[in-house]
Amino acid sequence: MSKLPKSKVVTIDQAMEHCYSGMTVMIPGFVNCGVPETLIKAMIEKGVTDLDVISNNTSVKGRGIGRLVHENRIKHITCSHIGSNTETVEKVVAGEINVTFTPQGTLCERMRAGGAGIGGVLTPTGLGTPMQEGKQVIEVNGKKYLLELPLHADVALIHAWKADKMGNLIYRRTARNFNPIMATAADFVIVEAEEIVEVGMLEPDYIMTPGCLVDMIVQGAPTEGK
Amino acid sequence: MNAKELIARRTAKFFKDGDVVNLGIGLPTQVMNYIPEDVDVWFDSENGVVGLMSAPGEGQPVDFNLVDASGFPGTLRVGGCCFSSFDSFGLIRGGHVAYTVLGAYEVDQHGNLANWMVPGKTCAGMGGAMDLVTGAKNVLITMIHCDREGNSKIKKQCTLPLTGAGVVTHIITELCVLEVTPEGLVLRELAPDVTVEEVVSKTEADLIIPEKIGCML
Numbered sequence: 001m002s003k004l005p006k007s008k009v010v011t012i013d014q015a016m017e018h019c020y021s022g023m024t025v026m027i028p029g030f031v032n033c034g035v036p037e038t039l040i041k042a043m044i045e046k047g048v049t050d051l052d053v054i055s056n057n058t059s060v061k062g063r064g065i066g067r068l069v070h071e072n073r074i075k076h077i078t079c080s081h082i083g084s085n086t087e088t089v090e091k092v093v094a095g096e097i098n099v100t101f102t103p104q105g106t107l108c109e110r111m112r113a114g115g116a117g118i119g120g121v122l123t124p125t126g127l128g129t130p131m132q133e134g135k136q137v138i139e140v141n142g143k144k145y146l147l148e149l150p151l152h153a154d155v156a157l158i159h160a161w162k163a164d165k166m167g168n169l170i171y172r173r174t175a176r177n178f179n180p181i182m183a184t185a186a187d188f189v190i191v192e193a194e195e196i197v198e199v200g201m202l203e204p205d206y207i208m209t210p211g212c213l214v215d216m217i218v219q220g221a222p223t224e225g226k
Numbered sequence: 227m228n229a230k231e232l233i234a235r236r237t238a239k240f241f242k243d244g245d246v247v248n249l250g251i252g253l254p255t256q257v258m259n260y261i262p263e264d265v266d267v268w269f270d271s272e273n274g275v276v277g278l279m280s281a282p283g284e285g286q287p288v289d290f291n292l293v294d295a296s297g298f299p300g301t302l303r304v305g306g307c308c309f310s311s312f313d314s315f316g317l318i319r320g321g322h323v324a325y326t327v328l329g330a331y332e333v334d335q336h337g338n339l340a341n342w343m344v345p346g347k348t349c350a351g352m353g354g355a356m357d358l359v360t361g362a363k364n365v366l367i368t369m370i371h372c373d374r375e376g377n378s379k380i381k382k383q384c385t386l387p388l389t390g391a392g393v394v395t396h397i398i399t400e401l402c403v404l405e406v407t408p409e410g411l412v413l414r415e416l417a418p419d420v421t422v423e424e425v426v427s428k429t430e431a432d433l434i435i436p437e438k439i440g441c442m443l
Contacts, residue, residue: 030273030274030293030297030311031293031297032297033273033290033291033293033297056311057351057353060297079351080351080352080353081350081351081353082351083350083351083353084296084297089348089350092348093348099351101349101351101352103352103353103355103356103357104272104311104315104352104353104354104357105315105318105319105354105356105357105361106356108312109312109315111312112312124319124360125319125357125360125361126360127360128338128388128390128391128392129356129390129391130343130387130388131352161291172291173275173289173292173302173308174271174273174274174275174292174293176308176309176311177273177274177310177311178310178311178312179310180310181311181312208310223290223291224290225288225290225293225299226290226293226297226298
């Protein structure tokens with residue numbers, strides 16, 4: 001007889017015990033789609049600040065990751081684009097937020113390397129551009145590549161459509177984006193799910209993130225849009 | 227027909243049935259309106275979808291979980307599919323996207339492209355552009371031939387920081403279609419009523435003028 005899996009469902013306060021000032025945090029989302037809005041709001045309420053954020057962008061003004069921008073909680077961000085949020089652009093120009101740009105596909109590969117035990121990746125993206133500065137160029141079979149190093153975070157905040165109580169996850173449409181890759185690349189993974197179901201309710205072949213990657217689950221809210 | 231419509235109409239004629247195509251924001255998006263009746267292309271959006279269609283019409287349900295590359299709700303055609311950003315950029319970088327269509331600040335005769343930053347000005351980041359131009363099989367640049375001061379945007383050598391080196395395959399402007407070849411920029415087509423002399427006078431880059439030049443329409 002197999003044992004009953006332990007539930008990882010916790011209160012938002014219990015989840016916030018693992019979010020602290022100065023941490024490196026991966027926050028998924030494309031513009032404001034697939035962003036863990038519930039967890040972001042809770043971090044702001046708790047007073048978490050000085051964040052080193054790894055994300056694709058910063059949502060839009062005052063929404064999603066834009067809430068952290070508005071409340072001055074981010075000291076540095078690694079991302080591919082800030083253009084969708086005018087407030088981020090203003091704060092970067094004013095020197096209030098440091099930004100390190102990395103091409104979107106490279107961002108994905110660096111996180112994958114961080115989560116999959118790979119020491120770096122070779123990509124042709126960025127060759128001959130400012131992205132090449134300070135990086136090793138490696139030639140393989142006559143083709144040149146940039147060596148890009150892994151990204152890893154203390155905490156990843158994930159937005160899922162459905163989760164079972166042990167953290168097996170399913171995402172919806174383009175809200176999937178950076179969620180599954182970020183769930184692999186952090187020491188501690190907190191999920192907010194729009195719907196939490198009993199273990200065994202999700203079809204094993206449809207699960208997009210294996211529950212063994214997830215540490216905690218809280219009840220989330222549906223994606224709000226842009 | 228205005229300049230942008232001409233560019234969009236001509237660009238749409240590049241695609242073949244079944245091609246996966248990524249359209250950038252702005253003028254490239256307009257290309258969607260001119261796909262020939264007998265050609266069925268699949269639109270890729272780098273946030274993780276192939277088969278993305280335009281915004282939901284009046285009365286249609288809006289799903290905020292399905293957005294385009296600008297973050298606005300889209301719709302999915304039958305057979306369309308969604309995947310992670312990681313898979314998305316695998317498709318893009320791996321050469322599985324037939325065409326990417328983008329705008330440019332500058333392009334040069336070596337196929338170099340600059341479209342993401344101007345030193346001294348606020349930079350929004352490159353997003354997915356560097357991966358798209360590196361990985362897509364064909365990189366089409368759609369733009370107005372000259373800048374507002376009348377200077378050629380098609381250079382001998384780009385002066386701005388590059389998005390990709392040697393990546394552009396074609397340039398489509400309101401005056402002409404240029405192909406980037408190992409020998410240099412070849413003038414393939416002219417817009418109606420535009421002469422070779424006019425294109426040459428408005429282009430800083432060296433042009434190869436073949437005997438036969440087609441018409442953009």
